[in-house]
Amino acid sequence: xxxxxxxxxxxxxxxxxxxxxxxxxxxxxxxxxxxxxxxxxxxxxxxxxxxxxxxxxxxxxxxxxxxxxxxxxxxxxxxxxxxxxxxxxxxxxxxxxxxxxxxxxxxxxxxxxxxxxxxxxxxxxxxxxxxxxxxxxxxxxxxxxxxxxxxxxxxxxxxxxxxxxxxxxxxxxxxxxxxxxxxxxxxxxxxxxxxxxxxxxxxxxxxxxxxxxxxxxxxxxxxxxxxxxxxxxxxxxxxxxxxxxxxxxxxxxxxxxxxxxxxxxxxxxxxxxxxxxxxxxxxxxxxxxxxxxxxxxxxxxxxxxxxxxxxxxxxxxxxxxxxxxxxxxxxxxxxxxxxxxxx
Numbered sequence: 579x580x581x582x583x584x585x586x587x588x589x590x591x592x593x594x595x596x597x598x599x600x601x602x603x604x605x606x607x608x609x610x611x612x613x614x615x616x617x618x619x620x621x622x623x624x625x626x627x628x629x630x631x632x633x634x635x636x637x638x639x640x641x642x643x644x645x646x647x648x649x650x651x652x653x654x655x656x657x658x659x660x661x662x663x664x665x666x667x668x669x670x671x672x673x674x675x676x677x678x679x680x681x682x683x684x685x686x687x688x689x690x691x692x693x694x695x696x697x698x699x700x701x702x703x704x705x706x707x708x709x710x711x712x713x714x715x716x717x718x719x720x721x722x723x724x725x726x727x728x729x730x731x732x733x734x735x736x737x738x739x740x741x742x743x744x745x746x747x748x749x750x751x752x753x754x755x756x757x758x759x760x761x762x763x764x765x766x767x768x769x770x771x772x773x774x775x776x777x778x779x780x781x782x783x784x785x786x787x788x789x790x791x792x793x794x795x796x797x798x799x800x801x802x803x804x805x806x807x808x809x810x811x812x813x814x815x816x817x818x819x820x821x822x823x824x825x826x827x828x829x830x831x832x833x834x835x836x837x838x839x840x841x842x843x844x845x846x847x848x849x850x851x852x853x854x855x856x857x858x859x860x861x862x863x864x865x866x867x868x869x870x871x872x873x874x875x876x877x878x879x880x881x882x883x884x885x886x887x888x889x890x891x892x893x894x895x896x897x898x899x900x901x902x903x904x905x906x907x908x909x910x911x912x913x914x915x916x917x918x919x920x921x
Contacts, residue, residue: 584598589623598621602787602790605639607639610636658804660849662698663709663917664909664920666909666920670904676849677804678847681882682880689886690913695717700736713802715807716789718776719774720776720782778814779814783838786808790845793845805851807851808839812855815828836875852880856868866887883900
């Protein structure tokens with residue numbers, strides 16, 4: 579959206595329009611979902627003026643009113659499904675990860691959470707015919723887990739038919755048996771994964787805002803952002819806010835962070851995938867004592883909650899714990915050298 583368009587809103591002059599654009603508010607829609615407090619701080623205007631700007635943007639973008647269930651159903655047809663390339667898991671999730679939603683994957687160390695984020699960073703780039711979304715990935719790394727070598731393994735671990743399709747689609751000469759062609763293909767996959775390492779909780783929150791800007795910049799590109807991974811969502815918050823005295827502040831910041839991630843998902847039709855750490859409940863005498871951290875804030879904000887559980891060898895149990903329109907259930911997968919594979 580050009581600056582002249584922003585100046586058509588009430589209370590927005592040239593200087594204010596420049597500040598809004600620099601802060602990433604380039605469209606009526608991005609302004610329409612902002613809060614008066616955040617907008618006021620960003621553009622250095624009063625909250626009442628910010629409220630007028632937001633209301634004007636909502637009217638111009640035609641958002642904020644009621645609509646029929648039929649209209650909602652029609653809009654949901656735009657939602658994409660990102661395949662895990664594992665039929666049993668895709669069936670459990672009714673097609674895979676959903677865009678415009680937050681999917682939380684939690685489990686103990688070594689359960690495969692980071693393997694899922696790496697695999698999805700590969701799968702999202704595949705053609706829609708092969709279960710992908712033909713888009714790029716933003717990877718916010720808070721635990722130093724991202725490994726380009728693992729992306730290499732997973733690209734090479736794709737089916738030969740999919741690899742042949744990707745080589746042709748990306749105009750890379752050669753076949754899956756051609757090492758030079760495969761190296762070029764791996765590098766091409768890596769080019770569309772945008773990685774940033776989060777050094778602390780505040781930096782992680784900032785990176786979510788930067789992700790919004792990057793998704794806006796890439797919206798009309800050949801590979802628009804279609805996946806936002808945060809691995810792990812809660813590691814820094816858990817380490818920096820210790821004890822009950824800091825619990826309220828931690829939850830407030832986590833809540834704001836989740837809303838920023840959700841905004842990226844809704845504005846740019848992105849699937850948001852976050853991993854979460856767990857704690858053992860010492861009061862549990864029966865069943866699995868493992869519980870996700872983050873409390874009710876994370877529980878309510880996550881659209882889909884998936885629990886990964888270790889089994890024998892490389893086998894992992896994928897359990898759907900919560901979803902608004904799907905029944906709870908379990909699926910089995912394996913974590914192998916070539917990525918996530920069916921049982």
